[in-house]
Amino acid sequence: MPSNYTGACKPGSFKAFAGNTKCSKCPPHSSSHDQAATVCHCDKSFFRALKDPSTMACTRPPSAPRNVVSLINDTALFLQWMPPRDSGDRKDLTYNVLCQRCDTADSGLTQCEPCEPDLRFIPKALGLTGTSVAILEYAVHANYTFHVEALNGVSGLGVAARSLANITVNTHQAGPALVGVVRKDWATENSIALSWEQVEQPPADIVDYEVKYYEREQEQLSYSSTRTRTASVVVTGLRPSTVYVFHVRTRTTAGFTAYSPNFEFSTAAEDPDVADQGQVLVMVTASVGGFSLLVILTLFLLITGRCQGYIKARMKSEEKRRTRFHSGHVPFSGIKTYVDPDTYEDPTQAVEEFAKEIDPSYICIERVIGAGEFGEVCSGRLRLPGRMDVPVAIKTLKGGYSEQQRRDFLREASIMGQFCCTNIIRLEGVVTNSRPVMIVVEYMENGALDSFLRSRDGQFTVLQLVDMLRGITVGMTYLSDMGYVHRDLAARNILVDKNLVCKVSDFGMSRVLEDDSEAAYTATGGKIPIRWTAPEAIAYGKFSSASDVWSYGIVMWEVMSYGERPYWEMSNQDVILSIEEGYRLPAPMGCPVTLHQLMLHCWQKEAGQRPNFTDVLSFLDKLIINPGSLLTLANDAQSLTDSPEDLPDYPLFISIGDWLDSIKMSQYKNNFLAAGYTTLDSISTMNTDDIRRIGICLIGHQRRIISSIQSLRLQLHHIQQNGFQV
Incomplete structure (x- = not known):
């Protein structure tokens, strides 16, 4: 017998494999009662998952999530909760959100059934790793009960009750009553005009209406939808002599209403006179030999x-x-x-x-x-x-x-x-x-976006500005999908209606811009708006959807700066040279850091590295659903990353004079020096009040200097992180 043989394992220990190895103490929450045990069995209410090794401690299902709260914000219902007090000593914690819609019958009994299938959970309803979820397209005047369940790798192995936390949400406050009777105003072979009225005055502002429709014979196997800002719509692209089913719902700032009842309307029949005229034309043409003449002419x-x-x-x-x-x-x-x-x-x-x-x-x-x-x-x-x-x-x-x-x-x-x-x-x-x-x-009642914003400086929330940007993105996504390149995307070419809906306009860029003050001749012989145009389009005339994305980044800057002129009074030639050297516009005052990062992404020098409009739309949707991501401002020193790779490549300045020269504000050099601001580091701490105090009174100049100070902070932070001295 080998000298290192330890004998059979005693109770409370185990040896997983036979051989000359030492016995191991049973892991926590497990035990062995017999000698020579090969595994320690879990204590009551503790378990091992199938993939857990025998050396791992036994664990148990988590307790229920805590403090579930609801919040109706914009067009979504948000649920948030705290993790369970007891995670079961495991790290693979996930959550499921289950939904029931409960209504009280005339008898007084409450009846519950699963929620409607078109209820949308973002990011998802099952397998969540975070502690929040957004629910979209819910109905108003409804009672929803949400069950938030905590799970880990051993959930379901025992007989204990599920770990659920419940919350009931009443959406009576979430929007107006149902749409009233839907009427057909007129119809042609391929279109139907509809209008309707609200049953009562909504408690929340109406955003738009969604019209869902399909052919009656299709039985909703395939449907289309459209949206409109007014209580009327013209649905086009329909087939003649066909019955369509329509139903409408309202979207308010608090959410969706339920759909109206179904309304059926038919398109007009094809005009037989048109077909008859065509036949007569063919007969006449044939009788005079026109067909032969047409063939000869076509060949020629x-x-x-x-x-x-x-x-x-x-x-x-x-x-x-x-x-x-x-x-x-x-x-x-x-x-x-x-x-x-x-x-x-x-x-x-x-x-x-x-x-x-x-x-x-x-x-x-x-x-x-x-x-x-x-x-x-x-x-x-x-x-x-x-x-x-x-x-x-x-x-x-x-x-x-x-x-x-x-x-x-x-x-x-x-x-x-x-x-x-x-x-x-x-x-x-x-x-x-x-x-x-x-x-x-x-x-469009509110005219061009740039002048509209200049006349309403500071009057909108960041979320409202993001919603305007989203509308522009929707339009540009549509154009990009169709294969159309705009070439002149700028805030002056975005029109705003009375409901603040932004719409892309001005589709005549291919003309020569002889009278456009924003245009300049380029090396390619054309005349284009330099401040909004991508470098490859300026240098080589390479216009594409990617160059439209660059222009969209400039539009974002215009929106967040309330209509400021991009690059201020810099000449077109200075703009071209600055961009080539790596300069990018700094974040406007009050701009969230996430939006400025998106701008910088749109201004990548290589066109292939820029996002497409679908990516931009997805990003903005995430910001709207999670408005907390818009709270951190680009000029907040605490928001700066410690990773130099993540910082934009701003040009370095050696002196105050260099810095002011770069933004065409050298006339204020003595103002800074007289007030004791003699180093770049001291300037980086200045705010709007400081700028006003040293005698710079023009608002436009104040803004330009503050915006540049923000980029200067980024530069100084970069230097400090890399151990350089200013």
């Missing part, structure tokens, strides 16, 4: 190459049309493809294809509100038969125009007419058969 044009562009555009257009009306539903984003009007041999064909002709007698011009590139811009009303008056903006083409000017003017309409998105300016139609030639679009 193909040889000369003159009709190639037209055929290409027409094929794209027909393909787009088939996609649009497939299954009777408006296609989802990304299915439709933008057709460049320049691919048509005759641009007039593009206008006829994508823009509706309006009888000028239906247009009532009320007043001039501005001047456009081609003529005056007026406000007025569109009075279509059988439809309520619609406020519109009318662009007119001034007299004495050339045919090329007429084509350039109408080109924007042929572009706008291809878009259908709540955050893209809507084209009502055009007037081309009489003078003046007009483009009619929806009226």
